[in-house]
Amino acid sequence: MFIDFERATDLPFAPDICVVGAGIAGLTLVSALRQTGLKVLVLEGGGLTHEPRSQSLFESEMDFAGAVNEGVGNGRFRVFGGSGTRWSGKCVPLAAHELSAGSTIDGVGWPIEISILASYYDQLEAMLGLKGSPFDARCDQVARRTTQMLAADCDAFSVRFEKWLPLPRRDIGRFLHQSLNDDLDVVVLYHANAVELVCGDRRDAVTGVRARSYTGRERIFAARHFVIAAGAIESVRLLLVSHSLHPDGMGGRWKLLGCGFNDHVMLHTAGVVATDAWPRLRRLARGFYIGNVLHTPRFELSQQSKVEEGCLSGYASIYFQAEPESAIVKLRTLLEDYRACGARALSRDSYATLLRGTPDLVADFLVRKTLGLQPIPSRSRAEVHLVAEQPSRSSARIRIAEGYDAVGMPRLALAWQIGDAELRTLTVVGRRLEALLRRSRIGAVTWFDEAFDPKEGARLDRVVDTYHHAGGARMSALARDGVVDADCRVHDMQNLYLASAAVFPSGGSTNPTFTIMALALRLAEHLQRTTLYVEGIGSYNRSL
Ligand SMILES: Cc1cc2nc3c(=O)[nH]c(=O)nc-3n(C[C@H](O)[C@H](O)[C@H](O)COP(=O)(O)OP(=O)(O)OC[C@H]3O[C@@H](n4cnc5c(N)ncnc54)[C@H](O)[C@@H]3O)c2cc1C
Numbered sequence: 001m002f003i004d005f006e007r008a009t010d011l012p013f014a015p016d017i018c019v020v021g022a023g024i025a026g027l028t029l030v031s032a033l034r035q036t037g038l039k040v041l042v043l044e045g046g047g048l049t050h051e052p053r054s055q056s057l058f059e060s061e062m063d064f065a066g067a068v069n070e071g072v073g074n075g076r077f078r079v080f081g082g083s084g085t086r087w088s089g090k091c092v093p094l095a096a097h098e099l100s101a102g103s104t105i106d107g108v109g110w111p112i113e114i115s116i117l118a119s120y121y122d123q124l125e126a127m128l129g130l131k132g133s134p135f136d137a138r139c140d141q142v143a144r145r146t147t148q149m150l151a152a153d154c155d156a157f158s159v160r161f162e163k164w165l166p167l168p169r170r171d172i173g174r175f176l177h178q179s180l181n182d183d184l185d186v187v188v189l190y191h192a193n194a195v196e197l198v199c200g201d202r203r204d205a206v207t208g209v210r211a212r213s214y215t216g217r218e219r220i221f222a223a224r225h226f227v228i229a230a231g232a233i234e235s236v237r238l239l240l241v242s243h244s245l246h247p248d249g250m251g252g253r254w255k256l257l258g259c260g261f262n263d264h265v266m267l268h269t270a271g272v273v274a275t276d277a278w279p280r281l282r283r284l285a286r287g288f289y290i291g292n293v294l295h296t297p298r299f300e301l302s303q304q305s306k307v308e309e310g311c312l313s314g315y316a317s318i319y320f321q322a323e324p325e326s327a328i329v330k331l332r333t334l335l336e337d338y339r340a341c342g343a344r345a346l347s348r349d350s351y352a353t354l355l356r357g358t359p360d361l362v363a364d365f366l367v368r369k370t371l372g373l374q375p376i377p378s379r380s381r382a383e384v385h386l387v388a389e390q391p392s393r394s395s396a397r398i399r400i401a402e403g404y405d406a407v408g409m410p411r412l413a414l415a416w417q418i419g420d421a422e423l424r425t426l427t428v429v430g431r432r433l434e435a436l437l438r439r440s441r442i443g444a445v446t447w448f449d450e451a452f453d454p455k456e457g458a459r460l461d462r463v464v465d466t467y468h469h470a471g472g473a474r475m476s477a478l479a480r481d482g483v484v485d486a487d488c489r490v491h492d493m494q495n496l497y498l499a500s501a502a503v504f505p506s507g508g509s510t511n512p513t514f515t516i517m518a519l520a521l522r523l524a525e526h527l528q529r530t531t532l533y534v535e536g537i538g539s540y541n542r543s544l
Pocket of ligand 1: 020021022023024025026043044045046074075076077078079080081082083084086087088089090091192193194195229230231232234238467468469499500501511512513514516
């Protein structure tokens, strides 16, 4: 059920588990805990729809040192559903080599094997309706054709296929809203901003979370276990400001809390592929549907290329960009605006463009339905996007700054940089892609001067962040090497867990959310199995 903290009187039960944050991570966890008999309280700082007062907490709370990470303000959403209300829904698992220690602060990698994550990826695919087809060329005959087109001697890249969660299932908050509303064992308390973890007399356990509303209402919520699922940056922030046990925050004993913040970096439209071999290019880069799930290829630097070039993980994608005034772009924008603002987004102007473009839209629809292929609008151009991993540097750090935000939480400072390692990786991906397309007789890349100089490589001032915030509370086998253990439990604390990309020791160049969800499922199982399983009360409800 949903309760507004600004109007609430009392909770209907004493919770077993308190989850801070109703974004993708928190809601995946809650979904897996439903029907276990456990009472779950979710504290969500935002409202049920986007509100300027909640969003302003993200926009103004940060001081930057080094480069400005735009996504800290534009790429986080403080609302029920979190950034899941806006994400693109691309799901990809981490590759085995991305779990290694190569790009971490001090050579300490993931304390769990890829095989452990793999079983949760499988569960997730079933839950999300992603059909369980492999992410590589074995998934479909179109995919096999794609890879066969590449020059036989090309081992610069390995091709994987991103699965796009269909729109109706993308916003997990909206998807789960009704069933959570009907669930008597789950309370979602919204407008409830967690501002501190409280320990009472305990030195090894959290006893409550202090929450505050925008109207100044305050209360401490007790539970047996606490899971912080407030997004990477806010999760770290909550630990940092909770310094009753340690001056560097909860989990800060080994001075690693806040360290190793990272994102992925990207060169937008880094190049244009000349259209002399347009049909071959379309065959190579075009997405296809399996059921209603769009699959699009990404050209990932192979492990061999990474070793040869001494660079990080990276990949290239080729997108077919329609003209901004085309019907398909208008339709896409309209759907996105509708997701953000509801029916207010539907202006007369948009209807007129859509009407004019109806023949194109019908043709696109038929391509999709009859051939199972991603429609490529008639007047479109192919653009290359290059993406690189960031190493988790100890100097890239989230820490407490001076001053307070509107709910009285200390402001944050973020030291973030884009360094030579990322620039070099982007350059290697770009050059190797260029060579591959030439050798495979697919086309030539005409680099946009301002983004990529064929001699110098990627240009720093054109590189942007990607809203994939991670790190700051990494997972480690030994307490001295990180902030949480392999079960995502804060070292030294009995009952405090993180469900967030904050725990990633490294993330390669893979989109993070599929792994965030896999870890949340694993955490739900851990909470139920090891400490909270109530004998005789149902097993997991595995469908979202
Ligand atoms: C435009 C866009 C496109 C994206 N596309 C992709 C993609 O295709 N693939 C991919 O893998 N990733 C993508 N991402 C990233 C993805 O959205 C995030 O990785 C994911 O949402 C993180 O989930 P989360 O639950 O950890 O955090 P969030 O979604 O940020 O959820 C955190 C929740 O906690 C709440 N909260 C925060 N602080 C507090 C507090 N103190 N008290 C109470 N509640 C609090 C917030 O309101 C929010 O509801 C995209 C992001 C954006 C913005």
